[in-house]
Amino acid sequence: DIEKFRQNIDNNESEIIKLKYSNYLKDKNVIIVGPSSYLNKIEYGDFINSFDVVVRVNTGHYIPSNMEKYIGNKIDVYYSSWPDTNQGNDSGTGKFFPFKKLKNIYKIIPETEGCIENISKEKGCGGLCCFVQSPQFLYIEFLYIWQFIKENWSGDEICDIIQKSMLNVIKGDTTKGCVFFNQETKKCKIHQVRGYSCRLYGITPEEEFKPRYERMKELYKNVPGAVVKEQCNLIKTIGKKQVTIFNTNRWWNELIQIEKKIGIKGEDISDKQGGSYRMPHDHILLFTMPENVLSALAGISLYDNAHDKIMAVSDLMGLIRNHFRGDYEQSKGTEN
Structure with a gap:
């Protein structure tokens, strides 16, 4: 839920993400999806896509078409913990590397x-x-x-x-x-x-x-x-x-x-x-x-x-x- 996500943001000290998305996430149902190619072969795709905001982490935004039924295909925010590198595919929505631009x-x-x-x-x-x-x-x-x-x-x-x-x-x-x-x-x-x-x-x-x-x-x-x-x-x-x-x-x-x-x-x-x-x-x-x-x-x-x-x-x-x-x-x- 939103409160756990905010706590996670605070715990990993990601001040940039906290500043950029705190208002955007307010009062919304949020799910965070990592780079797992499948989840115990259970079809979570529709469940993941049903959230207001889907946050894909690291290479989690790279979604082969045959995996969509497991992990969905919706991407609202892409967050990489490697701010100076382009991990995985380049098509992530919301991706922003401020240190690289700086x-x-x-x-x-x-x-x-x-x-x-x-x-x-x-x-x-x-x-x-x-x-x-x-x-x-x-x-x-x-x-x-x-x-x-x-x-x-x-x-x-x-x-x-x-x-x-x-x-x-x-x-x-x-x-x-x-x-x-x-x-x-x-x-x-x-x-x-x-x-x-x-x-x-x-x-x-x-x-x-x-x-x-x-x-x-x-x-x-x-x-x-x-x-x-x-x-x-x-x-x-x-x-x-x-x-x-x-x-x-x-x-x-x-x-x-x-x-x-x-x-x-x-x-x-x-x-x-x-x-x-x-x-x-x-x-x-x-x-x-x-x-x-x-x-x-x-x-x-x-x-x-x-x-x-x-x-x-x-x-x-x-x-x-x-x-x-x-x-x-x-x-x-x-x-x-």
């Missing part, structure tokens, strides 16, 4: 050089832009980054980035920096899956960057400690291809379409309060933490003493670290 856009953006090479030099930039400023990512970009984190980081590393995000949120100024910047190595911890704003920094066309820069200066002119930097002049595109405003407008519009596909309303795709274009520390906490923890953080941010804030976050994280770390280790198939 990566295709990233591949078009020219690779850059200059910044990473200069960060660690004695007279280099020292990663100032990453240290004092934080990029913003669309929700689909964050989900892509989080998939990479879950597949490649340990439970302790994930807990560390959550704690770092908490510390960013409770700071009383805007010099929060990016939680993915490693201050010791001066490297980005997610460079290969970094977001659109990171990929364009330093090579954004001047006619697009300048108005944004002036807007940010105006917004933060009276904020103590605020740093609004111009584009880094160390960054250059590799090769002769230059980025034009025509390119950036097209890429951004394509990203917006992906964001809408996963269920984000057009009016919510912004950097305003409650929008889906957020700093990574906000995304991380909203995605991983329950309401009571977020409420506790809001209270901690009101403390006057900076040391008290840090200690309170440490205590709060200590309460959830073991449980959270264990869940992620178990989800990766390792022993807790």
